[in-house]
Amino acid sequence: MSTLTPTARVILGMLKLGAPTGYEIKKVIDSSTRFFWTASYGQIYPELKRLQREGLVRSKQEPRGKVNRTFYELTPKGEEALRAWLTDGENSLYEIRDEGLLRLFFSDVLPREDVLANLRAQQQLFELVLARFREIEVLARGDVEDGLEYPYLVLRYGLDFITWARDWYAEIERRLEAGEPLFELDDDEPAGGEGRFGASG
Numbered sequence: 582m583s584t585l586t587p588t589a590r591v592i593l594g595m596l597k598l599g600a601p602t603g604y605e606i607k608k609v610i611d612s613s614t615r616f617f618w619t620a621s622y623g624q625i626y627p628e629l630k631r632l633q634r635e636g637l638v639r640s641k642q643e644p645r646g647k648v649n650r651t652f653y654e655l656t657p658k659g660e661e662a663l664r665a666w667l668t669d670g671e672n673s674l675y676e677i678r679d680e681g682l683l684r685l686f687f688s689d690v691l692p693r694e695d696v697l698a699n700l701r702a703q704q705q706l707f708e709l710v711l712a713r714f715r716e717i718e719v720l721a722r723g724d725v726e727d728g729l730e731y732p733y734l735v736l737r738y739g740l741d742f743i744t745w746a747r748d749w750y751a752e753i754e755r756r757l758e759a760g761e762p763l764f765e766l767d768d769d770e771p772a773g774g775e776g777r778f779g780a781s782g
Contacts, residue, residue, distance in 0.1 A: 588624045602653065603625045616714075637662050639653070640652065681699070685703075700757070704750045711740065711743050718736055
């Protein structure tokens with residue numbers, strides 16, 4: 582079982598892919614994994630120091646103009662820890678933090694027009710994300726040519742997922758505007774009784 586922290590996972594992976602400084606790690610995160618796994622400077626730099634203390638990375642100082650920059654690389658122990666996490670199929674975490682979904686979850690307290698406005702806003706957000714993903718895709722094709730196929734594959738997942746999510750919100754908007762049921766319960770669903778949030782019916 583991997584004992585890496587969430588921030589350590591992305592740092593070791595980025596070091597392996599060739600991002601050698603805290604600044605470069607953050608820069609690559611902001612153009613790639615931040616859409617599903619992010620880290621701030623306030624997390625990255627302390628974690629790099631901790632990883633160095635634990636012998637998973639080593640550092641060296643290199644002057645860049647008047648500034649000494651710290652460059653990091655994986656140690657053999659770090660390589661082993663990264664591989665252990667990458668192949669740990671029994672302890673995977675799945676979590677989505679989506680404020681639009683959180684608003685939708687609580688939308689029973691809103692009037693219909695406010696719900697419709699939120700549904701439309703979410704679709705606009707997805708359009709912006711898709712536009713950004715398409716910009717990234719142009720650059721990611723170069724990574725494929727350099728032999729890095731899986732970052733591009735994850736980007737394709739993102740494009741497909743966000744397209745599906747945009748279309749799902751559009752369908753919910755259409756149903757709400759038309760006064761149609763937002764969903765249909767399966768025949769084997771209970772018709773009433775005690776609901777998850779109290780008595781119903």
